[in-house]
Amino acid sequence: MKESNFYSDDFEQLIRDKTEQYKMYPSENVWRGVHNSLHTKRKWFIGSMSVLVTGILFLAGRELIAPTVHPIAPRKIAPVAASTADLSKAITPENVFHAPLAAYRAAAPVNRHGPDAGYAAAALDPVYRGIDITISNPVLSQSDLSAWLSQVVKLPEHAPDLAVVETKNALAEQWRAAEDGHGQDVTRAVGELAAVHHDVSGESVGKDDNGVDAGGVSSRFDRPVGRTTDRSAGQLQKTRALAGMVSGKDVTDATGATTKADAAAIAEADDIQRINWLRDYAMNILPQSSKRGRTFLQLSISPTLNYRTLNGVDPQMEKFGMTNSGTLTPAPGLGFAVGGSVLYRLTRNLSVKAGLQFNFIRYQIGTYTINNSQSTAYLTQLGWTMDSAQMNRARMSNPNAAPPSKTVVTLDNDYYQLSAPIGFELRVLGNERLQLHVGATVQPSYLLSTSGYMPTEDYTEYNKQPGMFRKWNLSGGAEAFLTYRMGNIRWQVGPEFRYQFFSSYMSKYPVTGDQYPFTENLRSYGIKIGIVKPLP
Amino acid sequence: MTEEAILQGCLKNEAAAQRELYNRYSPKMLAVCYRFAHNREDGEDMLQEGFIKVFSQMHTFQNKGAFEGWIRRIIVHTCINNLKKNKRFNESLDIVHAHGVQVREESVPSIVQAKQIVECIRVLPIGYRTVLNLYAIEGYSHREIADMLDIEESTSRSQYTRAKQMLEEILIRKKILTKPREKSDWLVAMR
Numbered sequence: 001m002k003e004s005n006f007y008s009d010d011f012e013q014l015i016r017d018k019t020e021q022y023k024m025y026p027s028e029n030v031w032r033g034v035h036n037s038l039h040t041k042r043k044w045f046i047g048s049m050s051v052l053v054t055g056i057l058f059l060a061g062r063e064l065i066a067p068t069v070h071p072i073a074p075r076k077i078a079p080v081a082a083s084t085a086d087l088s089k090a091i092t093p094e095n096v097f098h099a100p101l102a103a104y105r106a107a108a109p110v111n112r113h114g115p116d117a118g119y120a121a122a123a124l125d126p127v128y129r130g131i132d133i134t135i136s137n138p139v140l141s142q143s144d145l146s147a148w149l150s151q152v153v154k155l156p157e158h159a160p161d162l163a164v165v166e167t168k169n170a171l172a173e174q175w176r177a178a179e180d181g182h183g184q185d186v187t188r189a190v191g192e193l194a195a196v197h198h199d200v201s202g203e204s205v206g207k208d209d210n211g212v213d214a215g216g217v218s219s220r221f222d223r224p225v226g227r228t229t230d231r232s233a234g235q236l237q238k239t240r241a242l243a244g245m246v247s248g249k250d251v252t253d254a255t256g257a258t259t260k261a262d263a264a265a266i267a268e269a270d271d272i273q274r275i276n277w278l279r280d281y282a283m284n285i286l287p288q289s290s291k292r293g294r295t296f297l298q299l300s301i302s303p304t305l306n307y308r309t310l311n312g313v314d315p316q317m318e319k320f321g322m323t324n325s326g327t328l329t330p331a332p333g334l335g336f337a338v339g340g341s342v343l344y345r346l347t348r349n350l351s352v353k354a355g356l357q358f359n360f361i362r363y364q365i366g367t368y369t370i371n372n373s374q375s376t377a378y379l380t381q382l383g384w385t386m387d388s389a390q391m392n393r394a395r396m397s398n399p400n401a402a403p404p405s406k407t408v409v410t411l412d413n414d415y416y417q418l419s420a421p422i423g424f425e426l427r428v429l430g431n432e433r434l435q436l437h438v439g440a441t442v443q444p445s446y447l448l449s450t451s452g453y454m455p456t457e458d459y460t461e462y463n464k465q466p467g468m469f470r471k472w473n474l475s476g477g478a479e480a481f482l483t484y485r486m487g488n489i490r491w492q493v494g495p496e497f498r499y500q501f502f503s504s505y506m507s508k509y510p511v512t513g514d515q516y517p518f519t520e521n522l523r524s525y526g527i528k529i530g531i532v533k534p535l536p
Numbered sequence: 537m538t539e540e541a542i543l544q545g546c547l548k549n550e551a552a553a554q555r556e557l558y559n560r561y562s563p564k565m566l567a568v569c570y571r572f573a574h575n576r577e578d579g580e581d582m583l584q585e586g587f588i589k590v591f592s593q594m595h596t597f598q599n600k601g602a603f604e605g606w607i608r609r610i611i612v613h614t615c616i617n618n619l620k621k622n623k624r625f626n627e628s629l630d631i632v633h634a635h636g637v638q639v640r641e642e643s644v645p646s647i648v649q650a651k652q653i654v655e656c657i658r659v660l661p662i663g664y665r666t667v668l669n670l671y672a673i674e675g676y677s678h679r680e681i682a683d684m685l686d687i688e689e690s691t692s693r694s695q696y697t698r699a700k701q702m703l704e705e706i707l708i709r710k711k712i713l714t715k716p717r718e719k720s721d722w723l724v725a726m727r
Binding site: 015021025029034037 | 554567570576583587591672673
């Protein structure tokens with residue numbers, strides 16, 4: 001038993017030892033799955049950005065390929081107030097340009113049955129005078145017109161709708177009378193009545209076949225139209241007689257037209273009344289006159305990728321491998337620019353701007369550190385008084401040849417600048433909502449601070465000496481961006497490029513006046529994101 | 537990177553630290569999963585699920601024991617939970633006395649040492665294999681195994697006994713063990 005236990009324990013131990021030695025290396029997919037599960041924020045960020053960019057591109061493509069024809073979107077027709085009191089409340093000077101077609105003027109408490117009713121109404125609301133309606137579809141049929149009118153024009157409850165019905169009835173009476181030998185004037189009257197439909201359908205907003213102006217015709221239906229007519233005196237007389245006959249209560253009373261009108265006649269009369277109502281009270285949807293200012297505030301931020309160009313390297317040095325490609329390994333660094341500008345719109349497409357901008361520029365250099373003071377002496381000989389305590393040195397040498405004892409370091413070269421971009425923006429494409437702009441600026445800049453390294457003349461070391469950096473400089477910028485208007489604010493996004501015209505370093509040593517051989521020009525590539533807001 | 541630094545980085549959800557931890561322990565843990573799983577793909581699925589649990593429950597780790605042991609426990613429990621979802625696994629656990637279980641000898645590869653033994657273990661029926669893995673290799677008691685697998689403690693014991701016998705037979709047939717009843721001989725053969 002004891003031996004058996006001993007054997008059993010050893011067997012288990014053997015199995016345990018051997019299995020512990022065994023290792024298997026999982027595929028990369030396992031780690032990807034783990035990583036993706038743990039870093040869902042990153043996944044969401046990438047997904048959101050993808051959706052955002054796709055959406056922007058879709059909108060941009062749609063607007064650029066098939067731009068919206070009317071900058072002002074069709075406005076929803078507001079519910080018509082049920083009473084004149086409601087309508088009078090609804091109409092304010094602020095919304096007069098944006099209110100729907102059929103929402104106005106029924107509020108005017110005028111007596112539409114009286115002969116001067118229309119003029120009284122016009123006097124009450126002078127803003128509506130002389131405004132006509134335009135129906136865009138000129139091929140409306142009668143049935144379509146009726147349907148359209150019944151939807152668009154909701155007559156107020158207290159509208160004197162009986163007038164037209166009575167008119168129709170009066171005309172019917174006149175028609176009957178015509179059969180009895182009095183028909184000439186009435187026939188003409190009916191023809192003129194029909195001309196109203198003809199007029200509204202948009203085919204002619206002038207004169208009918210009889211040479212009677214539409215306004216003149218409509219005046220017979222108790223409308224306040226102040227147009228001049230050029231009809232003949234005879235026609236005018238007849239028309240006035242007819243108008244007096246069909247619109248006034250006198251006529252109603254005289255004819256005693258209380259008989260039941262057929263449904264078609266009522267419907268037609270209803271249409272006529274709606275047309276009249278539209279002529280009297282409807283407004284064109286007029287775009288609000290552009291009173292926007294010419295001055296805008298632009299705020300922007302740009303993540304940037306920064307590079308430097310080092311010039312003045314002696315070709316002899318390159319023989320020994322001390323070249324940019326061999327010993328110096330500058331790498332781009334991330335920076336940003338943030339600022340604001342004031343834009344002034346010179347023309348519809350051209351704006352000038354001036355502003356203030358803060359730039360953080362960084363690039364990196366891979367080097368090896370050393371511990372000698374050779375470069376200090378070297379620079380001192382050249383007349384530059386250096387504070388050795390402030391000096392940080394990094395040996396530039398070929399990485400392949402570097403002794404293993406030397407430490408590899410990456411130097412951050414940081415520049416903090418304040419610049420004043422002055423330039424222009426030009427709209428090259430787009431509509432009111434989406435536009436493509438290009439722009440350019442010159443940017444006088446002031447170096448606030450730097451932790452940059454500069455190479456020694458023998459091109460073997462980097463030294464940090466802020467006093468050798470040029471304080472004032474000049475840069476140029478170019479950009480192209482899309483803007484998208486959302487309400488009062490216009491968003492913009494697009495690439496930009498910035499180049500520093502003069503070297504980051506002074507051209508001469510301050511003490512001796514000797515020439516410093518190297519020049520460094522910075523350049524940045526960024527994505528500018530900004531908003532533009534009109535200034536009051 | 538020290539283990540302490542890795543721990544701190546993982547607690548801050550830093551991807552670099554997590555990757556370091558994964559690189560350090562995933563080979564061993566995949567071997568654990570492989571012994572429980574039906575095949576390598578299933579083992580990798582278990583490993584992935586296990587490491588997700590490891591990272592998400594990192595804050596529960598207390599420096600009272602070995603970090604590797606803590607990870608291993610999570611991985612083993614993940615494997616067991618995966619197996620318990622498998623109907624075949626549950627049925628095999630009901631076999632208390634699995635006499636006459638056929639071993640697919642042809643599936644045992646002729647390789648040596650650690651991998652050879654692991655492959656021999658994987659030849660065992662899944663119920664036997666699980667109990668053997670948990671008891672002989674992972675060091676769980678029969679009571680703990682019974683709780684984990686929702687079986688009786690006696691069942692765990694009997695399954696282990698049968699598993700061990702079967703494994704021994706396989707090892708002898710594969711000439712990994714020459715004289716199983718004589719300790720010195722088979723130890724010499726193995727070491």
